Structure formats: C-alpha cells, structure tokens
Amino acid sequence: MKRNKLQKFNELKTFDNVLEYTDQDFKKNIKDLLSSTDYICLELGCGNGDFSIELAKNSPSKLFIGIDIQGERLWHGAKNATFNKVPNVYFIRMFIDSIDEFVPKHSIDEIWITFPDPYPKKSKAQKRLTSNRFLEKYKKIMKDKGNINFKTDDNELFKFTLDELKNNGWKILSSIEDVHTAQHNISELNICTKFENKWINLGKKIFFLRFTS
Numbered sequence: 001m002k003r004n005k006l007q008k009f010n011e012l013k014t015f016d017n018v019l020e021y022t023d024q025d026f027k028k029n030i031k032d033l034l035s036s037t038d039y040i041c042l043e044l045g046c047g048n049g050d051f052s053i054e055l056a057k058n059s060p061s062k063l064f065i066g067i068d069i070q071g072e073r074l075w076h077g078a079k080n081a082t083f084n085k086v087p088n089v090y091f092i093r094m095f096i097d098s099i100d101e102f103v104p105k106h107s108i109d110e111i112w113i114t115f116p117d118p119y120p121k122k123s124k125a126q127k128r129l130t131s132n133r134f135l136e137k138y139k140k141i142m143k144d145k146g147n148i149n150f151k152t153d154d155n156e157l158f159k160f161t162l163d164e165l166k167n168n169g170w171k172i173l174s175s176i177e178d179v180h181t182a183q184h185n186i187s188e189l190n191i192c193t194k195f196e197n198k199w200i201n202l203g204k205k206i207f208f209l210r211f212t213s
Helices: 002-012 026-034 050-058 071-083 096-102 122-127 132-141 155-167 194-201
Strands: 018-020 040-044 063-068 089-093 108-114 142-152 171-176 207-212
Touching: 002 071, 018 026, 018 071, 026 063, 026 096, 040 050, 050 063, 050 071, 050 089, 050 108, 063 071, 071 089, 096 132, 132 142, 132 155, 142 155, 155 171, 155 207
Parallel strands: 018 089, 040 063, 040 108, 063 089, 108 142
Antiparallel strands: 142 207, 171 207
C-alpha cells in the first residue's frame, strides 16, 4: 500500500494540470495560471476532484482549480481530468491556511467549500474552513462581489457557519437546509458526487450557503 502511494506521489509530479507548493517558482506558476482566463473558481478541500471536474465540464470557458494537501487524492483528480480530456481544470497541492500568501489579491471570482472536516470539538473551531480566520483569507483573494459556496452534511457546522457570517458582516445570498428537497435555481447543486451520495444514502440532509462580502 505504501509503495502504491509513493508511486502516485511521484506520478503526480508528471501531470501538466498539477501545481505543488514544493515546486520551484510555485507562487509565479499560480499567477501565470490565473492570468490565462477571465473567470476563476476554486474548490477548497477538493479531495478526489470529482466536483471540480464536473464544474469544468459544464463551463468550458471558465478555469476551475481544486485545492487539497492530500497528494494521493489529487492524483485521482488529475488522472481523471487527463483521461477525460478536461482542459480547464487544474489541481494545486497546498495547505489552505496559506492560500492568501500564494494566490494574488482580488483574483478569484468564486469559491466552493464542499463537505469540509467539521472539526466538532470547540477547541478545533479555528481549523474549520468556514471560521472567520479562513473567511478573512478568502476575502483577500476574492474579486469584488465574488461568491463563496458552502455544502455540508453536518448540521452543527452549518449553524456555526451561519453565525460566523452574520457576526462578521457577510451577506447571505442563499441558505438551503435540504438541497435535494428544496426548490432552487442553482444548477451546480444538481451535481452529486459519489461522496455526496454516500451521505444521502445514510439519510443525511445536505446543507448549502452562498454568500459574499
């Protein structure tokens, strides 16, 4: 298993649609990538990249970038995108904590945060990707009036996120407490990955928020 994982890490470095924080000129490479198109959407904590790939298929004129620190997961996304010839999706291996250090200010049109770790212990609240610590980082890299989208199966994380947004002056554009029974006109919510289906099959609701600064 360890050998297979090492092989994937090594192969990850050969993909043209992958950038890694260990690369030489990493910051410059990100800047060059972002300058290649007018509309840029990030998925934070993208895992295997299934959602980013589907977004890219549906909007070929836009650039989609999945960000995660787990190289083995990104290997699946990069390989899938390459095999299926999806040219407008890339993957970046980096810590989301440092996103505002490497992504240029006011360069991102949209962000998706899909099923992040809820970190249920209060002592870990600042690790949540929707805590104000992270929201302030996103604000730095977002274009004016850019949207942030958040999906979770965790009711407590949904409530926590609502409180963080309200307490820190964010404007909530859409709030849905059960995506798959509610009426909405957000086409991206019709994309249902294997990961999301897992929670649905367990009888869990899928919560959604769209907000802007």
